[in-house]
Amino acid sequence: DIQMTQSPSSLSASVGDRVTITCRASQSISNYLNWYQQKPGKVPKFLIYAASSLQSGVPSRFSGSGSGTDFSLTISSLQPEDFATYYCQQTYTTPNTFGQGTKLEIK
């Protein structure tokens, strides 16, 4: 199975900050990398596909980059509604594996 490792596991930041979350795959996955946001008690929400393409309706402050094994999710100016847990996922091959999550908390 392809292992997905996110860093950091948790992150404290303030409204207006720029934050970056990284995701590393245990082998090359080209651009088969997606990002999700999950708030407590809620269903994961699909944000970004193909490493850098924004899903319709997702604010432009979210952006993704990377290819191969190293990827990142950047939020350019944190808003109160962005505090959540973020997951990366590879769909290069089955099983489609997820990172362990990065919890973004208010400082």
Added chain:
Amino acid sequence: QVQLQQSGPGLVKPSQTLSLTCVISGDSVSSSSATWNWLRQSPSRGLEWLGRTYYRSKWYNDYAVSVKSRVTINPDTSKNHFSLQLSSVTPEDTAVYYCARAGAYSSTWPFDYWGQGTLVTVSS
């Protein structure tokens, strides 16, 4: 707008079979541009993909190795739903279970629509 509605018991006894159903509206289980997936989430395992079913001129299934000997995912075209059966459950199978659609976005197949989640507790 695609919607997925899950149903099934929230409590299952050890050694019994967990059964969940996911009813699809706004799409078809036979769609050639989607796959239909089951996942679960627990503090110990995180988000774990269990398997999928999809139609490409015929039906296909893929399962995670960790549950392959115990899991079955079946489509039902007459009711436009798909189901999960996980046999011989133990307390380690306690988790929130989700159904999800994977759509063809630049061929990367993200999970774009999710069911509401079902907390399944395995306990006597």
